[in-house]
Structure formats: structure tokens, C-alpha cells
Amino acid sequence: MNFSDQGSRLDRRFAELRSKGRAGLVTFVTAGDPDPETAFDILCQLADAGADVIELGMPFSDPMADGPAIQAASQRALANGMTLVKTLDQVRRYRGRDEDTPIILMGYYNPIYHFGVEAFLDSAVEAGVDGLIIVDLPVEEDAELCHPAMARGIHWIRLATPTTDDERLPAVMSNTSGFVYYVSIMGITGTRSADKEVVRQAVVRLKSHTDLPIAVGFGIRTPQQAREIGSVADAVVVGSAIVNIIAKSVDDNGNINDNLAGKVAEFVKELASGVRES
Amino acid sequence: MQRPESYSSGPDETGHFGIFGGRFVAETLMPLILAVERAYKEARNDPEFQRQFDYYAKHYIGRPSPLYHAQSLSKEFGGARIYFKRDELNHTGAHKINNTLGQILLARRMGKKRIIAETGAGQHGVATATVCALFDLPCVVYMGATDIARQAPNVFRMKLLGAEVVPVHSGTATLKDAMNDALRDWVANVEDTFYIIGTVAGPHPYPAMVRDFQSIIGREVREQIMEAEGRLPDALVACIGGGSNAMGLFHPFLDDESVAMYGVEAAGEGIETGRHAASLTGGEPGVLHGNRTYLLQDDDGQITDAHSISAGLDYPGIGPEHSWLHESGRAKYVSITDKEALDAFQLCCRSEGIIPALEPAHALAFVEKLAPTMSTDDLLVMNLCGRGDKDVFAVADALGVKL
Numbered sequence: 001m002n003f004s005d006q007g008s009r010l011d012r013r014f015a016e017l018r019s020k021g022r023a024g025l026v027t028f029v030t031a032g033d034p035d036p037e038t039a040f041d042i043l044c045q046l047a048d049a050g051a052d053v054i055e056l057g058m059p060f061s062d063p064m065a066d067g068p069a070i071q072a073a074s075q076r077a078l079a080n081g082m083t084l085v086k087t088l089d090q091v092r093r094y095r096g097r098d099e100d101t102p103i104i105l106m107g108y109y110n111p112i113y114h115f116g117v118e119a120f121l122d123s124a125v126e127a128g129v130d131g132l133i134i135v136d137l138p139v140e141e142d143a144e145l146c147h148p149a150m151a152r153g154i155h156w157i158r159l160a161t162p163t164t165d166d167e168r169l170p171a172v173m174s175n176t177s178g179f180v181y182y183v184s185i186m187g188i189t190g191t192r193s194a195d196k197e198v199v200r201q202a203v204v205r206l207k208s209h210t211d212l213p214i215a216v217g218f219g220i221r222t223p224q225q226a227r228e229i230g231s232v233a234d235a236v237v238v239g240s241a242i243v244n245i246i247a248k249s250v251d252d253n254g255n256i257n258d259n260l261a262g263k264v265a266e267f268v269k270e271l272a273s274g275v276r277e278s
Numbered sequence: 279m280q281r282p283e284s285y286s287s288g289p290d291e292t293g294h295f296g297i298f299g300g301r302f303v304a305e306t307l308m309p310l311i312l313a314v315e316r317a318y319k320e321a322r323n324d325p326e327f328q329r330q331f332d333y334y335a336k337h338y339i340g341r342p343s344p345l346y347h348a349q350s351l352s353k354e355f356g357g358a359r360i361y362f363k364r365d366e367l368n369h370t371g372a373h374k375i376n377n378t379l380g381q382i383l384l385a386r387r388m389g390k391k392r393i394i395a396e397t398g399a400g401q402h403g404v405a406t407a408t409v410c411a412l413f414d415l416p417c418v419v420y421m422g423a424t425d426i427a428r429q430a431p432n433v434f435r436m437k438l439l440g441a442e443v444v445p446v447h448s449g450t451a452t453l454k455d456a457m458n459d460a461l462r463d464w465v466a467n468v469e470d471t472f473y474i475i476g477t478v479a480g481p482h483p484y485p486a487m488v489r490d491f492q493s494i495i496g497r498e499v500r501e502q503i504m505e506a507e508g509r510l511p512d513a514l515v516a517c518i519g520g521g522s523n524a525m526g527l528f529h530p531f532l533d534d535e536s537v538a539m540y541g542v543e544a545a546g547e548g549i550e551t552g553r554h555a556a557s558l559t560g561g562e563p564g565v566l567h568g569n570r571t572y573l574l575q576d577d578d579g580q581i582t583d584a585h586s587i588s589a590g591l592d593y594p595g596i597g598p599e600h601s602w603l604h605e606s607g608r609a610k611y612v613s614i615t616d617k618e619a620l621d622a623f624q625l626c627c628r629s630e631g632i633i634p635a636l637e638p639a640h641a642l643a644f645v646e647k648l649a650p651t652m653s654t655d656d657l658l659v660m661n662l663c664g665r666g667d668k669d670v671f672a673v674a675d676a677l678g679v680k681l
Contacts, residue, residue: 060579062449064567065304068448075449110564110579111578114562114564138301140308141302163305164308186466192466
């Protein structure tokens, strides 16, 4: 189980960040991208490079809320045989080497629905998954997966967006735990850039509705942006920029650059030092 | 499944038809979806909105479309008296404009300044571009690169009408990917943009709203068949991609027990080959594009390619209300192969002097099987939902004719 006397792995991690007085770095990679083994090597280097929380994308054929970079990552992973079962296997394998870094699975509902909600949750708990972000399950569909997941002690992390108005915020902030993921731009992942002042105001607004930490993502690409947003939020999420490094390391014939995991780790280190300066 | 009291009263408050439907969208879109729902509820009860719709339906689209007794084919097939609902005679050549008219009137009412749409065969894109030209609103149509290649005439039509056609290369570069990209555009432009979805799918309220606008088809059929025959039809037949023309025909008859309904899916090269677009016959329930419905998917819940000679049927899902009608047994769903549809296409040209679109050619191929099993007193209405001008190149190609 991921709940202990000190709270969950995720709660402990955010408490630790608070006591250190710094923002956290959440890194997103797609499970199995570019292929299952290379992806596992990448996964294993993230925490050492400075990721405080790992967000692991569950590949899906039709990722409607994601931009071209993350859709391409899903397609590479799927083309190389990645499945939901293998994603859970990788989390289980990872837990054999790192008991402390929280892992949040992020993705779309259909593969989980197809797998079976109860069977998926059993498997996720047993593998050591800490939380879920399911993009196409808004508050209106909480009965599907949110309630069963929370009943098992898996964090249900919601997306709040610039369009989530004050009328809607209380509902969005209910039945949620771990942290709140603020989508800093109107749009899909990896397209527009987040504006620090706008984000600061949004975080203040969210904080008036919740005591949970606020992580900000969807428009943060550079260590400088990570530092800026980190100064006004509890954590920053970087996804497409990392995924782009993977994309550039695969040539047209599918050959993968030898030191891909090292290159990703190098970039995560830069992001981590950006966040630590914030 | 328990038999509901009424088949025509759905969806419920949360947009569900049984377990199907719902609102499976990202939080960014949710406030907007709720605003569309509120606006549509108000519009539906506003006589002025209805008056506007009726005005343009009559004077711009050319409604009501005729209900035509297809005597040659009735004789040729033997059995039921076959009527065609001639929605191919609408302005722009298909039923699609019934819906785009309704939605653009709603968009105007909501003060939206920009229209986006997805299209497969291009019929919905043309119908959207048309009403955008009529009401002077900028129009962006997302279309799979594969579809652009096989539907060149419609692409040019949309451009003539002033629309921007954006080729979609992601995924399989067909209708489902066009819908993904339209949703992405919408997420990025929620403030000023209205998304005119072309079929009875998507998040609530779209499946119900599109059905309501298309139901003008079934309401007219009801009146026209009463006038022609003095009674309701015994069977309704319509082709299904997403299922909007079928829903429009079926809905006003759902509570008339004596009326049998048949939705015809595209079996492509054959259900057994895996290369088809028959979501109900060959798919399983899942969640995509904002709703739970039957989908073509693999063991891992990944959406798989649909295949059909008809670009308009080439979608791996189906409207959620059809999934519900299927499971409740109210409507029957069958499938027709590319080859059967091609044969029916040619037969319709020769026998009735009507070049049908490849989509309703699927419906006709099933009528060929169904009509002979019925008595000569029985009445069968098939929705001839589109004309085939757009398909002549694809058909020539399939028949090995060089133009």
C-alpha cells in the first residue's frame, strides 16, 4: 500500500519539498517511448537527475488533449508494442529500485475502461502507482474511475484550467487529492507558453479553494521557464520538451541514439537546477 | 436490458442513453460544453429559433425533400413498396446541411465569431462551409489527408465557399483524426469558436442536438407517407457512419412499435477480414470523442482503423443513441460490403435514374435483401441521404474505369 503513517508517498514528497522551501519538478515521459526498454532506461534516470515526481503517460491512439509531440510519442510506443499491461509492469519493475519517487499515470480513459476498471486498479495498486490523471474524465464522470480509485487509496489528480470558473472550481476541487494540476494555457500540450504573472494569479485563485499543492504544466519548456513558474507554484510539470528530445533521437528508420537516456537526464538536470533556483 | 417506457425520451439529464453517451472531455472544454447545452435548451424552446430554422430549411435547403415511390426497384426486388426519402436533393446534396443550419443558428445566438468542423467524405465540411458563407462567419474544416486525396471535388467546393481546409496528418489521417484536431483547435480557441460536429456523436448535448436537427427527415416522412399511403411505414432503412441520417429518420418513429428499423454499417472488405467500419457488428463499447459508444478497438483499447469504400462511413465509432438502440433491441444493425454497395450504386443509377452517394448505396444494398422478405402490401422507407456526384471518381476507380 502506498499509504503509511506519514501519509502517501506523494504527500510525503510534497511535505519534503515544503520543508526544503522549494518547488518540485514533475517530469512527463510516455511509457514505452521510443521503445519499451529504452523507455525504462530513461525512467530509471529521471529521479537521480532531479525529478521529484514522475508522470508516466499511458500511450493512446487518439490523445485529444495533447499536441503533436506527445501524440507522436504515443505512436512510437504503440508501434513498438507498448500496452497498458506493459506500462504497469514497468512501474512494478521501477518500484524494485526506487520506493520513494511518486509515479502518476496520465492518459485517457478508453484503455483503462477496456482493461476493466477494477482489474486495472488492482494492478495499479499492486505495481506501486500513486495517482492518476485521466484527461477525458471531468467531474461529471467521477463515478467511472475517480470514486473507485480514491476508495483504493490512489490519488485522483484533477486538471484545473483557465476556463474553470469560480462557479465550477469547488466541484473540481472536490474528490481530489495529492496535488492539483493547473493547465496554464488554453490549448493542447507543448504549444503556447505559460505567462508567469497570469499563472501567479491563477495559483492564488486556486489556493483560495484548496489546501493541496498546485503543480503547473502545459507550456513550460526551458529551465528558465521552470524557474519562473516554480517561483509562483508548488511544482512545475515539463512534458513535451522532454519528449521532443526523444523524438529527435530516433531517425526515420527507427534507429535510436545510443545515449538517449543520458541526454534526457542531462536536460532534466538543467530543469531541476532551474526549479531549485526559484 | 429492461425495456424503457419510451425510446424517444433520451438522453437523461447527464446526456446518457442507458450506459452510452456522457461527457468525456477535458476540463478545458467542460464549461463550454455546459454553455452549449444551456444555449441549446433555451433555443429549442424559443419559437423564434424554430421559425428561423424552418425559414432557411424551406427557402435555402429546399425542404421538405420529396418522398418518392421507387417503382422500378420495388418491382425489381419484389416484395415491399419501396420509398426513397430524397435528402440527396437538398442544397449541397446531402442531409448534412439540416444539422449545420441548426448549429450555426445556435452559434450566432451564442455570439460566436468563428466556426470549426471535421469532415470525412467532405459532405459535412461542404455543408458547414455553405452556412458559414451564408452567415458570413470564418470557417476552418479539419480533414484527414487520406480523405483529402479521395474527395478532391469536395475539398475544392469548400475552398470555393471560402473555408480553410486543414489537412490532418496525425494518426491514420482520416475522420477520427480530423475530429481529434478539431477538438484540439476548440480547446485552444474556446472563447470565440463554435464547433459544428457533423454527426450524432461527441459529448452531450451534441448527439441529442444533431439528432433533433436531423429529425426533420423523419417528421417529414411521417407526414408524407400518411399522405401517400394513409399509414405508417413497416420498415425504415438508413446507412450509418456516425449515424446522423439514420437517427434523423428513426427518431420520430421510435415509439411506434410496428415500425422496424435497420441501420446499415459498412462491412468494407468483409467483417471477417477486419477491414471494415462496422462499430456495432465488429466493435466493443469504449470511450472516444466525448462519449461512450461501440468502437473499433484492439485488445489494448487502442482505436483501430475503419475501412470503407465510402469515406462518409469510415469512422471507428457510432453515435451513442445507436449503441443504446442496438442493445435494447429497438433497432437492428446489419452490414454491407464495399462490393455489395458498388453493385447497388450502379443498379440505382440504371433503374431509377438517380446517382446515389456510396453511403446510401449501402442502405440500398440491404433493401435489396430485405424487401423480398416483406409482402407487397408492406411499406419500406430508405433514406437516400446523399447524391453521388462526389463519388464518381472513386466508383470509376473501383470499377477499373479510367476517366
